[in-house]
Amino acid sequence: xxxxxATNNPNKIKEVQSLIPKHIKxxxxxxxxxxxxxxxxxLTIKGNAIQKADYIKEHYGFDCFADDTGLEVAALNNEPGxxxxxxxxxxxxxxDNMNLLLSNLLNKPNRNAQFKTVIALHLNDKLETFTxxxxxxxxxxxxxxxxxxxxxxxxxxxxxQTFAEISLDKKNQIGHRGKAVRLLVEHLNNL
Numbered sequence: 001x002x003x004x005x006a007t008n009n010p011n012k013i014k015e016v017q018s019l020i021p022k023h024i025k026x027x028x029x030x031x032x033x034x035x036x037x038x039x040x041x042x043l044t045i046k047g048n049a050i051q052k053a054d055y056i057k058e059h060y061g062f063d064c065f066a067d068d069t070g071l072e073v074a075a076l077n078n079e080p081g082x083x084x085x086x087x088x089x090x091x092x093x094x095x096d097n098m099n100l101l102l103s104n105l106l107n108k109p110n111r112n113a114q115f116k117t118v119i120a121l122h123l124n125d126k127l128e129t130f131t132x133x134x135x136x137x138x139x140x141x142x143x144x145x146x147x148x149x150x151x152x153x154x155x156x157x158x159x160x161q162t163f164a165e166i167s168l169d170k171k172n173q174i175g176h177r178g179k180a181v182r183l184l185v186e187h188l189n190n191l
Contacts, residue, residue, distance in 0.1 A: 001023060001024050001025070001188075002024075002025045002027055002062075002063075003020075003024055003025070003026060003027065003062075003063055003064060003065060003123075004026075004027045004028075004029070004031070004032055004056055004060070004062040004063070004064035004065075005026050005027065005028060005064070005065060005066075005067075006029060006034075006038060006052045006053060006055075006056045006064050006065065006066035006067075007028065007029060007066070007067070008028055008029050008030055009148075011147075011148045012067070012177070013026065013028055014168075015168065015171075015172065015177060015178075016177070016181055018168065018169075018172060019172055019178060019181045019182065019185060020181070020185060021185060021188070021189065024188065027062070029056075032056075032060050032062060033060075034056065034059075034060060038052045038055050038056070038066075039051055039052070039055060040052060040068065042082070043082060044082055045068045045069065045070045045081070045082050045116055045117075045118050046068070046118040046120075046129060046131070047082075048068035048082060048118075049066050049067055049068040049118040049119060049120040049129065050066075050120040050127065050129065052066035052068070052120070053065060053066040053120040053121065053122045053127070054120075054122070054127075056122070057122040063122060063123045063124070064121075064122050065119050065120060065121040065122070065123075065184065066119070066120050067117055067118065067119045067120075067177065067180065068082070068117070068118055069084065069115060069116065069117040069118075069149075069176065069177065070082050070083075070084045070115070070116055071084045071101075071113060071114075071115055071149075071150050071154065072113060072114050072115075072116060073101065073105070073111075073112075073113040073138060074110055074112040074113065075105060075108040075110040075111065075112070076101075076104055076105070076108075079104075080097070080101065084097070084149070084150070085097075085149075087100055087101065088100040094148065094149050094150070097149075097150065098142060098150060098152065098153050101138065101150070101153065102138070102140070102141070102153065105138055111137040111138045111139075111140075112135070112136075112137055113135075113136060113137055113138050113154065114133050114134060114135045114136065114176075115133070115134045115136075115150075115154065115175065115176035115177075116131065116132070116133050116176055117131070117132045117133075117176040117177045117179070117180040118130070118131050118180065119131075119132075119180045119181065119183075119184050121184060121187070123188075123191075124191075128187060130180045130181075130183035130184045130187065131180060131183075132175070132176040132177060132178065132179030132180030132181070132182075132183065133176055133179065134156050134174060134175050134176040134179065135156070135157045136154055136155050136156040136157050136159070137154075137155055137157075138153050138154060138155075139152075139153050139154070139155055139162060141153070142162075142164075143161070143162045143164060143165055144161070144162050144163070144164025144165035144166075145164060146163075146164050146165070146166075146167075146168070147162075147163045147164040147171065150163075151163035151164040151171075152164035156174050156175070159174070163175065
């Protein structure tokens, strides 16, 4: 089975490929010749995931799945949320985003946060969604060199290290994307 993962983010592809069963060949947007920016104009994480999957299905005809992920910080009314990638501006710079978030949390004692991933799957003319959540907290500074996005400032509940300090295997076990992908895989295995 071939499935398009509607992303060109090599970190996401690597993370998800390690979780998908071997009989499923994962294709990126580049693999199908999609080089334009896929729209992400919805106001919710779920809405963006569905919009991206709809776009690939409608414009390229492939069975596909798309994800959208956001970091929701309690003390900031669940910001940056759906705007996580562009929190500090359209340049989508992870360091700028983390610096702004840490600045906005100065003097705020509540550092509770959660990562949320929603995956929208278009398969056999049906649309399904799968949600994974990882609760944790925002650190006061960056720790670790691995991972991507907000990983250096997010510690999952029950862990003393950030996502940027733990192995990819551990992150996949406890993380939001791993949880959503396992639900997707379970669904694919039951077809």
